[in-house]
Amino acid sequence: MQLKPGVFRLDRCRQCGHVFQNPRLSAEGLQYYYRDFYDGMNFSKMQKGMRRKRATYRRRASALLPFTTTPVAWLDVGAAHGHFCKTARNVFPGTLFHGLDASASLAEAVVQGHVDRAFQMELPALLNSPLRATGYDVISMFHVLEHVTDPRTYLECAMELLKPGGLMVIEVPNPACPMARLLGRYWLPWLQPQHLHLAPRHNIVRLLGELGWDVLLADEGAAHDPIDVTAAVALFANQHLPVAPAPWHVAEPTRSGQLLRRAGWLVALPLLLVGHVVDKAIVGPLLRMSGQGNAIRIIARSPRRAIS
Template sequence: MSNETQGPDGTDRADRNDRSDRATRVAALRPAYQADLADGVDRFFAPRRTTCPWCRSDRLTTRLRTTDLLQHKPGRFVLDRCEACGHTFQNPALNETGLEFYYRDFYDGLGEQRMGGTFGGRTGMYRGRAESMLPHDPTPKNWLDVGTGHGHFCAAAREVLPGTTFDGLDFTDGVEIAEREGRVEHGHRGSFPELAPDLGARYDVVSMFHYLEHSADPDRELRAAHQAVRPGGHLLIEVPDPESRYARVLGRWWLPWLQPQHLHLVPVGNLRRRLTELGFTVVAEQHAEPHDPVDLLAAVWLALDHIAPREDAPWLPEPPGALRRGLRGAVLLAGAPVFVAATLLDRFAVRPLSHRLGLSNAYRLVARRE
């Protein structure tokens, strides 16, 4: 490394500038976050439900109690399970104010660069998702990706389907970035159910990759999809599998719980039946293919990050001192061998057997609109 990019203490100047820039942004955001938290977090939640939002049964049990293990924003979250149909849902659920608070600076703002790098590096997974459509429609003319984020799936899928026009829809400014960067042809910003009537059965394929679980009303989203898919076209859905054995074995450290963002986790049988009721025919169900081999690695990271002192964030009353920063680095460094072991187990031991062992963390359905 040249002296032009290295500081007198041997650190990379670009890294130091990034850290300094982030510290400045955190300090600027802190007053607004502290004002939001001045009256506590109860105002972020809707009243607790006494019946299942999927089947209306009152046979509810508590499945999980946890905190925000990714951003570490204040709050405690409960997932209930319906004993009648198996649907798992956040209860009490975040209201609109709460959703805005907990999504803020996750995918955009402070989190934009980090999440952009995470999603941008998953080209193989995105290609696999696109390839799952080939047996059912190898030449779709147009495709709408709902919950597209920054459009990285669409950019990768274009390599699999070069003759397809990809549009994206999202309620964040990520879709505008996707259009500006040329990853999508058209970016629709807003609520899918509200925009669907104007889309008018236009698309050969509508995809929802890890989108439905974020919705406050999954059934409304499915009805919107029925409006946007042309007759004979396909709906492609991928969601976390709440029936995965990992969900029980890893408990709160199972990444797909993703509290407080995931509001509904739908068992595959429930989703198949609802799609049939709406006028779709499920033509494919996959479990092994959508499995993302990160469960053990993510669990180790979440646990170590939980016990390590916090890194600076605007929802903390004050920035951590040098001692806390040093302790955090020491904890994460000590966990490095466990990270390596967990990664090897995820990719080489569990992945080939994930579906057979009931450990697949996601499932994918392809449904044709009749």
């Protein structure tokens, strides 16, 4: 998306359907590609995008209503700028929201009042931290597990941090979505090189069962984000038009190239609008009804007593 240098390969296990980046980036490599994506040069743009997703955040929070009405404390893993927590307060007004993220932008979420407490670290580090809370009623991980090198460890950590009988809600991309095959490399949820793992629903459910979770909901329709066609048009245009100025480009973009890029986006604008209508009116409803959306939502309950 930023047109930083690099080519990335995804392999799919023929037996179970798990999709994984191969070879996988090192921690230093990941840091290079994360840099200026959520923070730095892209901070303002990312803030605007997250503010526009209030309806999505409200649906995510409301998905817990059939299972709990009064969570005392909620930990949002991958909280970024805290916009989900800000919106979720309207659904659960009496809940304390804590945010966890490796990004420095989380500090601003505390200043803005989006979260009550912030942990700038990875989830496994919280287990051994003196800042660790006594236990959470809910832990959310919205589009987090696909980013981490070891999703199993994150699920184990969540169980340790939850109160007995506490709830976990996760959302991850659905690699079995028909749009993934149709759009190929221009399907946004591939999001290379950030997404290291894309697991089908049955793999996640099986793993949760092995770890002792009680799976209450596993759905591939309700969490669908109607953006596939629009994003594919944008990704295609972004890749094929002259690059915008950025410090990671070897050659300085020319003035004629920048004029051509602006003209190209003007040409692409009607296609983006058509894509938006198609996503909202046709593709989105069809995928939700068929249960083949671009995201998987799973709600699970931790054991009410310790597993021996």
